[in-house]
Amino acid sequence: MIAYILRRVLYAVPIALSVSLVCFMLVHIAPGDPIAAIVPPNTPPEVVAHIRQEYGLDRPLPVQFGMWLGQVMQGNLGTSIATGRPVWSDLSVAIHNTLVLALAASLIGFLFGCLLGGVAGAFRGSWIDRGSAGVAAVGISIPNYWLGMGLVIVFSVMLNWLPAMGAGADGATGWDRDHLLHIILPAVTLSIIPMGITARTVRGMVIEVLGQDFITLLRGKGMRRFGVFWHVAKNTAPNALAVMGLQLGYLMGGSILVETVFSWPGTGLLLNNAIFQRDIPVLQGTILVLSMFFVTLNLLVDLAQALLDPRVSRR
């Protein structure tokens, strides 16, 4: 088991390295000059060149990458071109907010997804199954920013039950009533896709597990519904967890549109602004941190699977 953990952690290192290279390069492939975005239009070229030199943007790309990576290793993500503040100070707040939102959304999605998928799989072919398949299909197909706007119109504008924008009065997340009310709409919006995907995975797994020989043996030795359910749950859990881990990763990086709709002060909003301002250090830092999050999450999911299913660590 320990050897397995070490091996998985070692595998993560080259993945992390190549991810950082790709995200560094991607930003440089994108068109647009970051310096031009921050200086007044009639700035003399010498000044522009000077600023460019200051940010190190005149060096060859491999050198830039090396310098950047060196700084990143020391925990320094650089300075925002747009605001002049260290990237990490804005990013840490944004990541916290996004993480809270993503966790809330995946929790909702996971719980309801397991419920829908489990019931659908257990009563395969019944109206419950067809109904939940429909719900799951709709959930996966609806663009979530559209759903977000719809929810805002219904619950904020028409019913005036829930706040439509922001994370709360102080722009951060917390655990009091006001903050929790703010999180409901964006979290529900974001939970729909993970819910649909989890429901489909869990349904398929439950059907597969219920068809296994050992289920007949369980019935044959007199186990009642709950006893059988427990076996099905433990057999389904590794796959459901793997799907959920991936979904959490997507939610960390993929909520740009929804965060923009709800003005949620998270990484999505930060990225959105950085893109429009050509704020390369912020972009690079954010993408890198999010990717590392994804890599770490995958690692954790693999390890959790190994814990739940004794056969995994043997491979």
Place this chain on the structure above:
Amino acid sequence: MNAPVSPATIDTTQAEPLVQVRDLHVRFVSRDATVHAVNGVDFDLAGGEVLCILGESGSGKSVTLRALMQLNPPRRTVLTGSIRVAGHDMLSASERALSDIRGRTVSMIFQEPMTSLDPVFTVGTQITETILRHEQIGRDAAQARAIELLELVQIPSARQRLQAYPHELSGGLRQRVMIAIALVCRPKLLLADEPTTALDATVQIQILLLLRSLQQQLGMGMVFVTHDLGVAAEIADRVAIMYAGRFVEQGPVEALMQAPLHPYAQGLLGATVHGGMRGQRLVTIEGAPPDLESLPQGCAFAPRCPCSVPACVAAVPGWRRPVPGRTVRCVRVSDAA
């Protein structure tokens, strides 16, 4: 269909036998087709007796066995007839009542030790959960019982094996674990669905001897399904030959094996491969078993039978008793005077 006729190898004036099956029909119904898997099976089994059901794949052996404890897929299966096991009417029992009977009064051992144990639970858990399901004892006592059971089925270093997962054990050991699970409550009836088919030849004989000795030690009645004649000869008191969902012949193992009376039984026993046949052509039964979606009229074996007569297809032949204790469904066999 013919009227149910009791083969009554057990004297009916005695107390009720352990198992009593009358005119059992099992159909699997789906949207596209109805499969007639079992088409009128009657038999009795006394406590402590071993009945071996012999037949080829698809003849309905396993379905008959599973019907005895209502383990066929519930929504697609249609059962008619009557099954009584240890005084319980298995066809009218509620699912709740059945789950009390299963694992306590009747247990089953399955063919595939590889897939019949849950891969993500230790074998210890899988044994103790069965004990805890049926008996009001504590976890520690259940643990101790599990070790006793593993020792009963001759698994070495039983205590450590409790922590093992199924994939860490060999096929033979897994089959022993499955037998241990089946024996948790000392059942009156043990059903074995080809328990040695998936095992190596050397392991097969060990498992077979173990089953035989446990059956005698615990005095269980046993129904053993196999297509292996050698296995049947080894373990059975009585043999039933099954074809296309019907018993075509039953009788004491030696008599039936030495002189089968039904043409199918003769063909089946004649088609065995044994030593001293090197270089000879293997004997087979011409033709193929009938389609269970549309059975032929009359005797299902008639189309393949070398000696069929018009009476064979007129109606399903009833039971004939050429000698006491033997019954045959063949028009060419005549009752004892």
